[in-house]
Amino acid sequence: MPGESLELRISFKRLLIGLLVTVVPISLAGIYAITRSDRELRHTVGTHFKIFAEATAWEVGEFVHERVLETGKMAASNAVVEAVMAANRVWEGMSEAAVADRIKRVEDSWAGAASELIVRQILSSPAAVELRKYRDLDPRFLRMTVTDARGATVAATHKTLDYFQADEEYWQAIYAQGRGAVSVTDILYDDVTKANYIGIGVPVLEPGTNRFIGTLDALVDVSSLFRIVNQAHPPLNLRTSLLKDDGTLIASPEATLQANLKSPEWLAVQDALATIAGRQTGHLVTDVPNMGRRLIGFADTGLKDDYQKLGWVVLVSQDAREAFASIRLVGRLTAFLAAVGLALVTLFVVYFSLHRRVVYEPLKEAVAASPAKQPEQLPTAGTNN
Incomplete structure (x- = not known):
């Protein structure tokens, strides 16, 4: 009839079965997804740390490569090449003994007024x-020195400590037994300029033949390199460090090279850096002494491939709880919803069991206790009522 409303009735038992079939699998799937996605998300966050470390390592590498290129341009300039070639012509026709004697006389008087x-x-x-x-x-570029093929000083931005440079390790590295090679020293400290520097040495080559004819050595201030490291990713509260390949801190928010300190994270990552798989992963979570559990991303600057003394590594780290805070919040929320679903189903099951026992058991007992009702007999034909 028009006045009647549509009423849908579902038994409690069927409702309970429906909940068991839907809510329980969904909740279990949610719990499984939490465990699996947590691993994936942690890996994703770790990969981001690796990318941060790689970006900083790239900047560090570019700093050194650009300074080497600039030093090479200086060594190829007409003024430098002509000065070196002119100095080498002075030695032509002289015996080795005469050359050595002349260099020694200048070297001996170098510190006095005679020079x-x-x-x-x-x-x-x-x-x-x-x-x-x-x-x-x-x-x-703090200081630059040019020498001829013998190692005698030809031009400089300052008075050098010695006139003769060929007995110095840096000069021999550039000379490379007459072949000529680019040489870069590890970070050193210059007492005169009060600055940390790297020494970049390049050969001066003869135009047309590329034959070794002299050297140019430059001391390059690396304080701007420290700023690259210390200013990396400050809004994210990440600790970025530049290390030598023995773990000595070159630059970090808490220490400088002069402190000669070892990075507390180095012991945790040096084994990973020693393997191809570890380098490809580029991150790990580990306990660091006095720092707690930390997520560490790391990357090699790659400078050692070209310059043997620059085995520098960049580390980017953060407290693990802080690094995974967003993941932990999402995981807890998902786990809470799954637990609520399972709890509701459990309550329904308990309620159904108790309700059935309270309502239906007394009815069964009442039916069992009542006498059986006899069926009525119908009157037969011819019988008076």
Whole structure:
């Protein structure tokens, strides 16, 4: 009839079965998804840390490569090449003994007034003027020295400690037994300029033949390199460090190279850096002494492939609880919803069991206790009522 409303009735038992079939699998699937997604999300966060470390390592590498290229341009300049070739012509026709004797006489008088004339010539030569122009354009170049094929100083931005450079380790590295090679030192400290620097040495080559004819050595201030590391990712509260390949801190928020400290995270990552799989993963979670459990991303600068003394590594780390805070919140929320679903189903099952026992058991007992009802007999034909 029009006035009647549609009423849908479902038995409690069927409702309970429906909940068991739907809610329980969904809740179990949610719990399984939590465990699986938690691992995946942790891996994703760790990969982000690896990317941060790689980005900083790339900047560090570019800093060094660019300074090497600039030093090479200086060594190829006309003023430097001409000065070196002119100095080498002085030795032509002289015996090795005469060359050694002349170099020794200048070297012996280098620290005294007797060397003032030759020092003035070296510092005022066109090549020295050219070097000072480069230094004025880029103050990161602290000092530059040019020598000839014998190791005698030809031009410089300053008076060097010695006139003869061929007995120095850095010069031999550039000379490379006459082949000529690029040489970069590890970070050192210059007492004169009060700055941390790397020494970049490049060969001066003869135009047309590329034959070794001399050297150019530059001391490059690396304080801007420290700023690259210390200013990396500050909004994210990440601890970024630049290390030597023995774990010594070059730059970090808490320490400088002068402190000569070892990174507390180094012991945790050095084994991973030693394997291809570890380098490819690029991150790990580990307990660090005095720092607690931390997520660490790491990346090799790759400088050692070109410069043997620069086995530098970048680490990016953060407290693990802070790093995985967002994952932990989502996981807990999902687990809570799954637990609520299972709890509701459990309550329904308990309620159904109790309700059935309270309602139906007394009815069964009442039916069992009542006498059986006899069926009525119908009157037969011919019988009076």
